[in-house]
Amino acid sequence: MSASSIPGRLRRLNKTQKLSAAGISAVAAAALSLSLVPGNAEAETEPQALSASPVVFGSAASAPQAKTIQASLIEQHSSAEQMVKTIEAAKTKKAAAVQAKVDAVAKADAKKAAEKRSSHAASRSESRAPVYANNLDGWIKESLAIMKDKGIPGTYEGLHRNIIRESSGNPNAINDWDINAQNGVPSIGLLQIIKPTFDYYHVSGTPHTQYDPVANLTAAANYAADKYGSIDNVDSAY
Structure with a gap:
């Protein structure tokens, strides 16, 4: 049907009818827009907490890491034991050196005391030695x-x-x-x-x-x- 066959009264919509059609179109567009927004849109605007997957140590992926930690702990324990032994050995050596010095001093003192006693004994012996007349x-x-x-x-x-x-x-x-x-x-x-x-x-x-x-x-x-x-x-x- 050509435009010329449309009744003139239909082609000649009045101003009020045009405004009504525009209003209906706007309302439909708004309804369509609201239908596309989720019902919990307001809640979804808040930040969500990040979820982290737990590490399962028993898994095949974590086994090498556990072995490495265990080896490191064993090595640290061994190093600590060796350090303790070294410190104890140093203490023992120092104590032995101190004791040796004490013993040396004691021996020297004993020797001096013996020499002093011997000297006194000799002096007493000489003083007691009889003096014979030269006749x-x-x-x-x-x-x-x-x-x-x-x-x-x-x-x-x-x-x-x-x-x-x-x-x-x-x-x-x-x-x-x-x-x-x-x-x-x-x-x-x-x-x-x-x-x-x-x-x-x-x-x-x-x-x-x-x-x-x-x-x-x-x-x-x-x-x-x-x-x-x-x-x-x-x-x-x-």
């Missing part, structure tokens, strides 16, 4: 003390008796006329002993000379003890 009586008494210490028999009487007969108490007496003198070895001293006999029977601790009174008496008494049992048993030339 015939003193020589005999000193000789008897040495003879006692060496185990050589003899008495004061035996020594004195033979001294008077042999030299009259003169330590420098020399026999220059008997057979010994003729042989070049004269008898010398308080008990007129020749050098070979003196050298053989010399008593240690005394001077090695026939002219020393004590050396002469102890050597002659030692000889007499060997040959006669004691100087007390000698009553003539021996």
